[in-house]
Amino acid sequence: MSRALRCLLLGVALAGGGVIAGAAAESDPLPLDEPIVADLDGDGRTEVVRALETACYTEEGSRKPPCERGDLRSFYVELVDTCATGALALTLSREMEFASLAEVVDADNDGNARELAFELRAGATGRGVQAKIVRFKVDAGGCISVQKTLFSYPRPETIGKRPKGTAFATGYLNIHDYDKGIKGLELRTIETYSRPADPGCCPSFRRATFWRYVSATSSYKRYRTKLVRLPRPRPAV
Ligand SMILES: [Ca+2]
Numbered sequence: 001m002s003r004a005l006r007c008l009l010l011g012v013a014l015a016g017g018g019v020i021a022g023a024a025a026e027s028d029p030l031p032l033d034e035p036i037v038a039d040l041d042g043d044g045r046t047e048v049v050r051a052l053e054t055a056c057y058t059e060e061g062s063r064k065p066p067c068e069r070g071d072l073r074s075f076y077v078e079l080v081d082t083c084a085t086g087a088l089a090l091t092l093s094r095e096m097e098f099a100s101l102a103e104v105v106d107a108d109n110d111g112n113a114r115e116l117a118f119e120l121r122a123g124a125t126g127r128g129v130q131a132k133i134v135r136f137k138v139d140a141g142g143c144i145s146v147q148k149t150l151f152s153y154p155r156p157e158t159i160g161k162r163p164k165g166t167a168f169a170t171g172y173l174n175i176h177d178y179d180k181g182i183k184g185l186e187l188r189t190i191e192t193y194s195r196p197a198d199p200g201c202c203p204s205f206r207r208a209t210f211w212r213y214v215s216a217t218s219s220y221k222r223y224r225t226k227l228v229r230l231p232r233p234r235p236a237v
């Protein structure tokens, strides 16, 4: 079951145009399979971003971590800093099951790639989603702390207007230089909306939205969005 689910989740990530496109082989590493080591607060010392595993799920059932490569697992995203007062661990996410994006980027366009972007998924079909872009600072005690969450998804202010009679189904976040005419990286969110009668495979609408960083407010502003109606699946014969 774990293999099938991992493949399914890979498919979900690919459907969202995730950064692992082209890396669909089961043996390929996924985001947060290995910790990320980077200086996120700019103090000259590195911190570690890792998946803090809470349970592993195999064909025989669940067991305690550490999980083996290929196991389905549940985890939090944790940031560990070995600072002056000892090791500090910050929890940056909810408990989720799969990372489809985790990278250190220059999200605030200041010339330093020190922001953490991640997208996590959960649920049997990978529809549960939590994505963030986080900027850090050094606190008074010399340890890392969150300076600001620059983008959080899905939130009322980051999901698009739902077509009448539909509910938000799921969404995906990517960060990339989508628009060469805008300095730095942009965000793209893709989300789908379902009517109550839609089969699980096939939502009725899809929206793509692009976001640019605005330094004056240290936040992202929506600059383009497009909603399309998706074709109905053909009934089986
Ligand atoms: Ca540091």
Ligand SMILES: [Ca+2]
Residues within 6 Å of the ligand: 105, 106, 107, 108, 109, 110, 111, 112, 113, 114, 115
């Ligand atoms: Ca930066």
Ligand SMILES: [Ca+2]
Residues within 6 Å of the ligand: 176, 177, 178, 179, 180, 181, 182, 183, 184, 185, 186
């Ligand atoms: Ca750009």
